[in-house]
Amino acid sequence: AQSVAQPEDQVNVAEGNPLTVKCTYSVSGNPYLFWYVQYPNRGLQFLLKYITGDNLVKGSYGFEAEFNKSQTSFHLKKPSALVSDSALYFCAVRDIGRGRRALTFGSGTRLQVQP
């Protein structure tokens, strides 16, 4: 079965510093990987996705993610964090080998950016 792990419940970083939010996955075939962000009292907003091709994917708001097949990871990164980046971040995977449309989400990582 497909699964996603976000090992950190919370990540704290100072404004201006680089940030990384970790995600590892397990699928039976090739994965489609997604990152979403959720602000308080809001739904999930799509940030970026990896389907195939270049392992470094660029997304919204200056975020990027690096796909590493050997480590089965898809970490979210940003070179310089903003206070406004503070939110809940979700990694998700679609196991295309199973032919399912549904996404399996990780438990989420709360990012706190201190001024």
Add this chain to the structure above:
Amino acid sequence: ETGVTQTPRHLVMGMTNKKSLKCEQHLGHNAMYWYKQSAKKPLELMFVYNFKEQTENNSVPSRFSPECPNSSHLFLHLHTLQPEDSALYLCASSQWKEGATTDTQYFGPGTRLTVL
């Protein structure tokens, strides 16, 4: 209205009440989803509809009843709920293409449901 909208945004109901959640997507998509987001648990897929037909039911109790009258609207009818059903219910939509599974799901703001 743009994107995916959900009404109501907040709902408080008793265990014997019947209520419905509404979702509308303005993106021209052909697939819609219901997810449940509980505290301290990952998002759980509940139902998937493609072209108004239910394609997935993720072992959801019968007290939750989905309805998809057309590709733009999705309802979740609720009856005889339990306090543990209190959660944020999120609707999403995406555009399925024949032979491809690269679609991106776009989410609404959710309905915060409290069952007393």
